[in-house]
Each structure stands twice: as C-alpha cells, then as structure tokens.
Amino acid sequence: EVQLVESGGGLVQPGRSLRLSCAASGFISSTYWMTWVRQAPGKGLEWVANIRQDGRELYYVDSVKGRFTISRDDGKNSLYLQMNSLTVEDTAVYYCARAQDYGAHFDYWGQGILVTVSS
Amino acid sequence: SVLTQPPSASGTPGQRVSITCSGSSSNIGVNHVYWYQQLPGTAPKLLIYVNDQRPSGVPDRFSGSKSGTSASLAISGLQSEDEADYYCAAWDDKLYAVLFGGGTKLTVL
Numbered sequence: 001e002v003q004l005v006e007s008g009g010g011l012v013q014p015g016r017s018l019r020l021s022c023a024a025s026g027f028i029s030s031t032y033w034m035t036w037v038r039q040a041p042g043k044g045l046e047w048v049a050n051i052r053q054d055g056r057e058l059y060y061v062d063s064v065k066g067r068f069t070i071s072r073d074d075g076k077n078s079l080y081l082q083m084n085s086l087t088v089e090d091t092a093v094y095y096c097a098r099a100q101d102y103g104a105h106f107d108y109w110g111q112g113i114l115v116t117v118s119s
Numbered sequence: 120s121v122l123t124q125p126p127s128a129s130g131t132p133g134q135r136v137s138i139t140c141s142g143s144s145s146n147i148g149v150n151h152v153y154w155y156q157q158l159p160g161t162a163p164k165l166l167i168y169v170n171d172q173r174p175s176g177v178p179d180r181f182s183g184s185k186s187g188t189s190a191s192l193a194i195s196g197l198q199s200e201d202e203a204d205y206y207c208a209a210w211d212d213k214l215y216a217v218l219f220g221g222g223t224k225l226t227v228l
Contacts, residue, residue, distance in 0.1 A: 037163075044206065046219060103151065104151070104217045105165075107174065109163055109164070
C-alpha cells in the first residue's frame, strides 16, 4: 500500500526556517517524480515544487523561488522541503504527493502537515 | 488563478452537474487536465487524469472532457457523498509550473 507521511510542521516566527519531511512507503520512490502542494487556511490548492527522480530537475512556484528548496533521499525513501525566510503568507497545510511526471498528475497524497508562521 | 473555475455548484440527488475549468493556450490548450476531489477535512484525491481517465476505484458517475483551452468535470447521479471541493490542474508551458484552478465547492441540496 502506498503511503506518504509528512512531518516537521509547527509554529515558526516570520523570517525563520523550517524543514518538512515526507516518508514514502509501498513503492520505489526513486522511480517517481515527487511534489509539494500547499493549502492556506480556507483557501484552494497551490502547487509549490516538483523534483525529478534523479533530483536534477526542479521546478518551483514563483512565490517560493530562492526561499524554498525541494530535495530527496531515495536511500531513505524521503522527500524534503527546506523553507527559509518564512512569511505569514506561507502558513498552510503542506501535502507531499507522488507524481507521475513533471506535470499535474498526483496519484497519491499524504495527509498533510500544518505550518503556521506567526510572531 | 490562471485556471478559472466557478466558486460554487449545486444539485439535488440524482441530478447531473458539470464544473468547468477555463485556461489558455499555454496550459490546458497543450497539456493534459487533471481533476481532484477534496472531501471536508481530508487530503485531495485524484479523480480524473489525462483529461478523461478514471483511476481504479473512481465511480463511472465521474467523467472528464477537454476541448481547446477548457475542460469539464461531470458528475451524474449526484449523491450526498459527492459534496466536496473540486479542483482542476494542468502544467503551464510558459510558467514552468503546475496550476490549480481556484476550486469549486459542490453542494448537494
């Protein structure tokens, strides 16, 4: 059974950093693109970043470029999102998802983890 | 959102409802469309992939279509458990980004 479990969320002050992790099981993560999608409270879905199987092709939404870094460690079946210079606008539930390609095909999702940026 | 959806839709049990998703030549016009269902308090779930394909386990009451720069999700035989938020999504070749529509809240009256 495919499972994705996010961790590392919580309350953080503006300007600080946070690292999210996503533990994958039930499939060989090294053979898939992986992605992060977020959802601000009461708002819609917003794609954040994608990473190719070998980690050499990355895409980000403009609002996080230069602040967030997506990475993966397939030896640990894990996906990461390093978030720096956080702002209140980054407050959201962050989902990791398995992607079939670089596009919008996300076939399995984690349960999500809340990140709250507040002073 | 660059992908435009109506904010709300509604129908009575047994009815057919349709949700539209309007994009442009750099996204829906040249790439596949995907639809996601998000039940209250849960993670999104893939409902339709590659414009009109249903993943295993998704009832055939759900169908997708695409024409030009627009796409549609149709739900026939509406049921109370279909009450959820629905999102379309597509890759954009100009932005090098995945776009989601703003979401449509479906209410079953």
